[in-house]
Amino acid sequence: MRRTDPVQRVVAALSSSVRTMRGPVPRAGDVNVLDFADLFARPAESADAADGAADELTTELLRAWWTEAVRIDRFDAGADRRGGLLVNGPIDGSIGGIVHGAEEPAELSAALGGGAYFRGPPDLAETEARALSRYLTDLKLRHEARDRTQGAILPGTRVVIGHGLGGLIAYEALCALGDGASVTLVSLGAALCGPEQIFGRLEPAPRNEQGHWPAAVRRWFNVVAHSDPTAMIAPQLTARFGPGIEDEVVEIKSSSGDIQPYLLDRVVGRALATGLAR
Secondary structure (H helix, E strand, C coil): CCCCCCHHHHHHHHHHHHHHCCCCCCCHHHCCCCCCHHHHHCCCCCCHHHHHHHHHHHHHHHHHHHHHHHHHCCCCCCCCEECCEECCCCCCCCHHHECCCCCCHHHHHHHHCCCCCCCCCCCHHHHHHHHHHHHHHCHHHHHHHHHHHHHHCCCCCCEEEEECHHHHHHHHHHHHHCCCCCEEEEEECCHHHCCHHHHCCCCCCCECCECCCCCCEEEEEEEEECCCCCCCCCCCCHHHHCCCEEEEEECCCCCCCCCHHHHCCHHHHHHHHHHHHC
16 A cells, blocks of 8 residues: 565565575566555545445454554553553553543554554554555455456466555455466465454455465465564464464564565565475
């Protein structure tokens, strides 16, 4: 949803990780970094009802992220409250530290900014939640992002990496490809590991509480940072998609939108080397 890292920086991180695991090192020309910033920059073309659904979903996502953030993070003690939320832990037995009934997106976002993952502008968490909500409710944008991803998966593609919302887009694109490819999927802090509101809106939709395994995926590595409140809600995707996924929780300092800590981790390096070596 934002401008991606330069290809050279991504390739450097990939190469470092794979080299550490003694795998085949990719060249710059072998790596395609997708950018969806232009799609999210356009005004939404959805109807008012869909806009209302996106707003409601944004709030639900922020509530879920806040509850998880309080469980796994330490918040700054400098400011006790932001927008009616306690940012250094729950009080009076309240779940997630929510006080005074403050559940507006701006307030939840500001509170999340007191943690390490969403450190930065107070609207950072809200921006991320709105982008994810828009993807899930704006059919035109969703299909365009998915089509762009499918177009980048060539017959010789070996590994598809998806980070955050990109993990969700990659998953749906691979599902739509059917058996038109055979790749290793590496999902990093993927939105697929988020709250039930995301899982229930997947395309194709889960059946009997079981997600669809993309026919194009021969092997799936799912890696989640222990500090990521958006993905630690359901870090073990095996529970949602069945056996065969190699789930790992790694202790790295992740932050919103930054793929570098993941790419430089040895667990991710092993997954990439495995996929590239076939």
